[in-house]
Amino acid sequence: MPTRPLKKKLWKISTTAILLGSLLVLASACGSGSSNTGNSSSTGSNSASNTDSTNGNNNTGGIGSSKIAIVAAENFYGEVAEAVGGDYVDVTSLLTSPDADPHDYEPTPDASKAVDGASVVIFNGIGYDEWMQKLIDASGKAADKTVVRVASDVMAHQDGDNEHVWYNPETMGKYADYLADRLGKLDPVHKQDFADQASDYKQSLAPLTEAVASLKQADPLPVAVSEPVFDYMAQALNLKITDEKFELAAEEETDPAPQDVARLQNDIKAKNIRFFVNNTQATSQTVQNLVDLANENGVPVIEVTETLPSGKNYLTWMTDILDQIKAALG
Numbered sequence: 658m659p660t661r662p663l664k665k666k667l668w669k670i671s672t673t674a675i676l677l678g679s680l681l682v683l684a685s686a687c688g689s690g691s692s693n694t695g696n697s698s699s700t701g702s703n704s705a706s707n708t709d710s711t712n713g714n715n716n717t718g719g720i721g722s723s724k725i726a727i728v729a730a731e732n733f734y735g736e737v738a739e740a741v742g743g744d745y746v747d748v749t750s751l752l753t754s755p756d757a758d759p760h761d762y763e764p765t766p767d768a769s770k771a772v773d774g775a776s777v778v779i780f781n782g783i784g785y786d787e788w789m790q791k792l793i794d795a796s797g798k799a800a801d802k803t804v805v806r807v808a809s810d811v812m813a814h815q816d817g818d819n820e821h822v823w824y825n826p827e828t829m830g831k832y833a834d835y836l837a838d839r840l841g842k843l844d845p846v847h848k849q850d851f852a853d854q855a856s857d858y859k860q861s862l863a864p865l866t867e868a869v870a871s872l873k874q875a876d877p878l879p880v881a882v883s884e885p886v887f888d889y890m891a892q893a894l895n896l897k898i899t900d901e902k903f904e905l906a907a908e909e910e911t912d913p914a915p916q917d918v919a920r921l922q923n924d925i926k927a928k929n930i931r932f933f934v935n936n937t938q939a940t941s942q943t944v945q946n947l948v949d950l951a952n953e954n955g956v957p958v959i960e961v962t963e964t965l966p967s968g969k970n971y972l973t974w975m976t977d978i979l980d981q982i983k984a985a986l987g
């Protein structure tokens with residue numbers, strides 16, 4: 658995606674204009690709040706800032722707004738954007754209900770309007786929430802937007818990799834820094850604020866980093882999972898997922914092969930796994946039967962969700978999961 662040299666240039670010109678006492682250009686000094694959207698012609702004394710920038714003045718949320726309009730697909734990414742952008746951004750998250758599954762989300766007209774008006778669009782990418790790319794393309798202003806795809810731009814994953822990168826405990830810190838850098842390009846006046854706020858946000862994740870470090874296994878610990886949402890955290894903790902074929906079937910929404918189910922049942926009964934990780938947001942009768950079997954056999958069940966549960970933030974969401982694991986490992 659294009660970087661935003663136009664913005665930077667605009668800001669420099671704006672400072673000059675402010676020195677000249679032009680109130681007209683003041684709004685754009687804060688990054689993205691200019692009002693002359695789509696007007697590429699010269700307007701009187703302001704001609705300098707319009708030169709070669711037919712799309713430099715991308716719109717945000719309305720006249721008089723001096724904040725950078727950000728739209729995030731998932732609210733856990735929106736939360737970080739709010740922390741990093743602080744007072745200088747306006748964040749809208751499209752997926753906020755713990756019942757909505759980003760895999761199957763159908764964008765509303767409001768969602769497409771929000772994306773159309775956004776300067777910064779954030780989503781996961783690598784096939785997880787492709788509807789967001791469609792909204793960007795449909796807006797006809799794709800080139801005007803700073804687009805952040807966390808899985809690929811921040812974490813260097815590719816299509817075909819496990820999509821659930823927010824379960825990697827390193828992702829949010831890296832994403833915070835990445836976003837601070839991008840916001841600093843859009844709004845250079847507040848570049849340092851964004852860097853500081855990203856740093857504060859990373860500090861706030863210390864309990865997560867500590868929990869991961871304390872639960873990390875010296876030797877791979879066998880566990881089973883109902884589906885792949887938790888895999889990056891499993892890697893970080895040095896857990897060995899023993900039912901890869903079963904979870905793959907769940908991911909592809911196909912029925913698991915009977916021998917894979919039988920093997921998993923066996924592993925539960927023989928306590929070959931230390932716990933079973935159940936994504937309660939993506940359940941099935943087969944999974945429910947396995948949860949029952951685990952309960953009958955005293956194998957702990959760790960409950961995880963695809964998206965942020967209500968009343969939690971990213972940190973408490975993840976640390977609550979790790980607390981369950983700590984209890985399971987005794």
Ligand SMILES: [Zn+2]
Pocket residue numbers: 760821886963
């Ligand atoms: Zn998923």
